[in-house]
Amino acid sequence: MLDAEVRELMQPFVLSDYQVQEVYSRFCLEVARGLKRSTHPQANVKCFPTYVQDLPTGDEMGKYLALDLGGTNFRVLLVSLKGHHDATVDSQIYAVPKDLMVGPGVDLFDHIAGCLAKFVEKHDMKTAYLPLGFTFSFPCVQLGLKEGILVRWTKGFDCAGVEGEDVGRMLHEAIQRRGDADIAVVAILNDTTGTLMSCAHRNADCRVGVIVGTGCNACYVEDVENVDLLRADFKKTKRSVIVNAEWGAFGEGGQLDFVRTEYDREVDEKSLNRSEQLFEKMTAGMYLGNLVRLVLLRALERKLIFKQSSRRPEFASVLQRNEEVFETRYISEIEDDSFPEFASTRKIVKNLFGLEKASVEDCQTLRYICECVAKRAATLVAIGVSGLVNRTSNRRVIVGMDGSVYRYHPEFDAYMRQTLQKLVKEDKEWDIMLSEDGSGRGAALVAAVASKTK
Ligand code: BGC
Numbered sequence: 001m002l003d004a005e006v007r008e009l010m011q012p013f014v015l016s017d018y019q020v021q022e023v024y025s026r027f028c029l030e031v032a033r034g035l036k037r038s039t040h041p042q043a044n045v046k047c048f049p050t051y052v053q054d055l056p057t058g059d060e061m062g063k064y065l066a067l068d069l070g071g072t073n074f075r076v077l078l079v080s081l082k083g084h085h086d087a088t089v090d091s092q093i094y095a096v097p098k099d100l101m102v103g104p105g106v107d108l109f110d111h112i113a114g115c116l117a118k119f120v121e122k123h124d125m126k127t128a129y130l131p132l133g134f135t136f137s138f139p140c141v142q143l144g145l146k147e148g149i150l151v152r153w154t155k156g157f158d159c160a161g162v163e164g165e166d167v168g169r170m171l172h173e174a175i176q177r178r179g180d181a182d183i184a185v186v187a188i189l190n191d192t193t194g195t196l197m198s199c200a201h202r203n204a205d206c207r208v209g210v211i212v213g214t215g216c217n218a219c220y221v222e223d224v225e226n227v228d229l230l231r232a233d234f235k236k237t238k239r240s241v242i243v244n245a246e247w248g249a250f251g252e253g254g255q256l257d258f259v260r261t262e263y264d265r266e267v268d269e270k271s272l273n274r275s276e277q278l279f280e281k282m283t284a285g286m287y288l289g290n291l292v293r294l295v296l297l298r299a300l301e302r303k304l305i306f307k308q309s310s311r312r313p314e315f316a317s318v319l320q321r322n323e324e325v326f327e328t329r330y331i332s333e334i335e336d337d338s339f340p341e342f343a344s345t346r347k348i349v350k351n352l353f354g355l356e357k358a359s360v361e362d363c364q365t366l367r368y369i370c371e372c373v374a375k376r377a378a379t380l381v382a383i384g385v386s387g388l389v390n391r392t393s394n395r396r397v398i399v400g401m402d403g404s405v406y407r408y409h410p411e412f413d414a415y416m417r418q419t420l421q422k423l424v425k426e427d428k429e430w431d432i433m434l435s436e437d438g439s440g441r442g443a444a445l446v447a448a449v450a451s452k453t454k
Contacts, residue, residue, distance in 0.1 A: 006304050006365050009295070012261040013372040015379055017422075019259055023380065024423055026255040028387045031245065037228035044252040047245055049230040050193050050219065051145045053238040054449045055200040058085035062451075065120075065130045065183060066443035067112065067171075069096075070137025070155070070191055071214045071404075074112065076119040077437075079444035085202055089440045092119055105162035105170065113174035120181045129182045131451065133443030136167050137191040137215065139246045144231075145450050148188035154248060154277050155215045155286055187446045190244045191402070192219040194442025195435040199400030201445055203433060206398040208388050209242075211438075212381055212412070213403025215277075216284035219244045220388040247384050248280030256282070263294040270323065279384075283377040285405045289328035291373050293319050296326065296366075305365045306355070315353045325352065331370040332409040337363075377405070378415030385416070386423035389430055397428060402435040 015023070033039035034047030066077040077091040094115040100108050120126055138157070140148035146168045153163065162170065168188045175183055189197075196209025196219055210218040222243045224235045234241070250256065256278055267281050267290050268274060281287045299305040300316045309315070319325060330348050337344045342363035349358040349366070358366075389397045406412050413432060424430050435442075 002364060002368055003304060005302070006299070006368060009299060009302070009304060010369060010372040013376045015259060015376060020379065020383060020419065020422070023256065023259060024383045024387060027247070027250060027384055028390075030250055030253075030255065031387060031391065034245070035222070035226055035228060035243070040229060042253070044249045044255075045245055045247050046139065046151075046249065047222075047227075047243050048139070048141055049227050049234075050189065050242045050244050051142050051230075051234065052189065052193055052197070052242040052446055052449070053234065053240065054452070055204070055206075055221070056197060056445045056449060058201060059083045060201075060445060060448040060452070062448060063130065064444035064447045065116070065132040066135060066440045066447075067116065067132065068135045068137075068191070068439035068443070069112065070135065074115065075439070076116055077440035077443075078119075078123060078125075079440050081444055081448055087201070087441050087444070089437055090123070091440060092122075100159075101156060102158045103160070105159040105165070106174075108159050108162075109170045109174035110177070112171065113178050116175070116183065117178055117180050120183070126181055129184070131186040131447050132183050133187045133189060133447035134168065134171055134185055135189055135191050135194050135439040135443045137211070137217075137439075139244075139249070140167065140188065140190070142188065145187045145446075146185060152273070152276065154273060154280065155284075156272060158272055187443070187450050189443060189446050190217070190219060191439050191442075192217050192244060193242050193446065194440075195400045195402045195438030196220075196242060196442070197445040197449075198438040198442040199398060199433050199435050201441065202436075203398050205394065205396045206400045206433065207392045207394055208385060208397065208399040209435070209438065210381065210385060210399060210401045210406075211403040212283060212285070212377070212401070212406040214284060214286045215248060216280045216381065216403070217244070217246060217248050218384055218388060221392055223393060245384070245388065248277045248284070250384075251278030252276060263291050263298075266294055267291060279380065283380050285328040285403070288331055288373055288377060288405065289326045290323045292331060292370055293323065293326035295369050295373070299365065299369065305362055306358075308359065309355065311353070311355070315355075318353055328405065329408065331374050332405075334367050334370045335374065336410045337367070371411075374409055374412065375415045378412045379419045382416040382419035383423065386420055389420075389428060390423075390425050395428060397430045399430065399432045400435045400438070401432055402438050407434070
């Protein structure tokens with residue numbers, strides 16, 4: 001049985017029906033404000049047009065390179081589109097050293113071009129002409145398919161000299177500086193766009209793409225008439241366009257203050273991008289572990305966990321060591337654990353604190369804390385998804401999803417569905433689908449569709 005005091009501790013994370021409805025209304029309003037030219041500058045859900053106007057048909061063919069920057073890893077991929085909704089992907093992961101994440105931007109792009117050159121060499125493609133799709137998962141104002149101006153860094157990146165610049169051009173210049181491969185950057189896209197495209201490749205009803213990984217964001221298909229910021233020449237021929245919501249920034253106008261907790265405020269205050277990306281800080285993998293860490297510190301202080309142990313102050317100092325000690329993946333592992341053995345939970349507790357055999361009660365308390373933090377994240381994500389699903393003009397809408405939190409948390413999908421059931425309009429038929437390598441396959445598809453359009 002859970003202690004009533006533990007429930008009380010976690011109460012601020014439990015969203016009431018009223019709060020869910022209220023966040024939903026505020027979110028929908030921000031989306032509408034983001035789309036409108038007159039309110040766009042003040043809106044915090046920016047709704048950037050992506051210039052991707054065609055969804056894949058499934059018969060795309062050809063070889064494409066793709067780059068994926070924006071999560072924990074940087075990847076280079078070779079994607080072969082084979083028609084018949086089929087594709088194969090060959091990829092290589094490269095580390096982005098911490099100092100490059102916050103160093104001069106030119107160094108970051110030189111590193112990327114260097115990895116790309118190694119990859120091309122390894123695959124014996126140095127002389128081939130290769131079109132490249134660049135999945136760059138940060139907020140960008142797109143001026144066309146190949147031009148993306150970085151608005152701000154997120155997720156722990158902070159390289160000087162890139163904000164306000166065209167990242168497509170920076171990549172092109174870095175490739176030129178090396179001069180050892182014939183690669184053309186033909187498209188810049190967000191990972192959410194890649195997710196949507198890769199799911200639409202499999203299922204033609206996909207209209208929303210969502211990432212809940214290191215960061216959190218979504219895109220969706222909107223009618224061109226509603227997208228004021230889309231260049232007029234792009235409105236003439238096509239009915240719709242993918243809009244990158246950049247919902248991570250939701251709440252920066254105070255819209256979420258009525259549900260943010262003291263822990264959310266602390267996460268924000270200690271972050272590299274203070275007062276920014278407030279919705280992301282309640283939903284994304286980069287922050288969820290830290291939220292649990294802060295709640296655990298409070299639980300220790302109030303003697304709500306490890307009550308029997310005299311080593312509580314020592315445990316607290318472990319948690320105070322740094323913001324990453326309680327990794328987000330632990331949340332998934334703990335919620336996936338079986339009762340009453342709690343084998344994974346006990347292992348995590350042992351590794352963290354050196355405590356041999358945590359009691360069943362302690363394991364339950366830890367699990368409840370994780371559950372409340374994850375459930376709130378899933379509920380908030382589902383509020384956003386519902387807002388976007390309800391905006392699309394299709395009756396049947398598939399939501400393409402990706403990201404480590406969604407993928408590995410055992411209940412995230414189920415938590416999301418509970419909220420979607422409450423908020424999605426009754427006349428809609430919806431479902432969620434797991435994306436297969438959106439950042440690779442999706443990037444190749446955007447590049448392919450772009451070449452087709454030409
Ligand atoms: C970025 C988005 C991205 C999301 C998921 C956020 O921090 O602003 O552009 O889609 O992370 O990677």
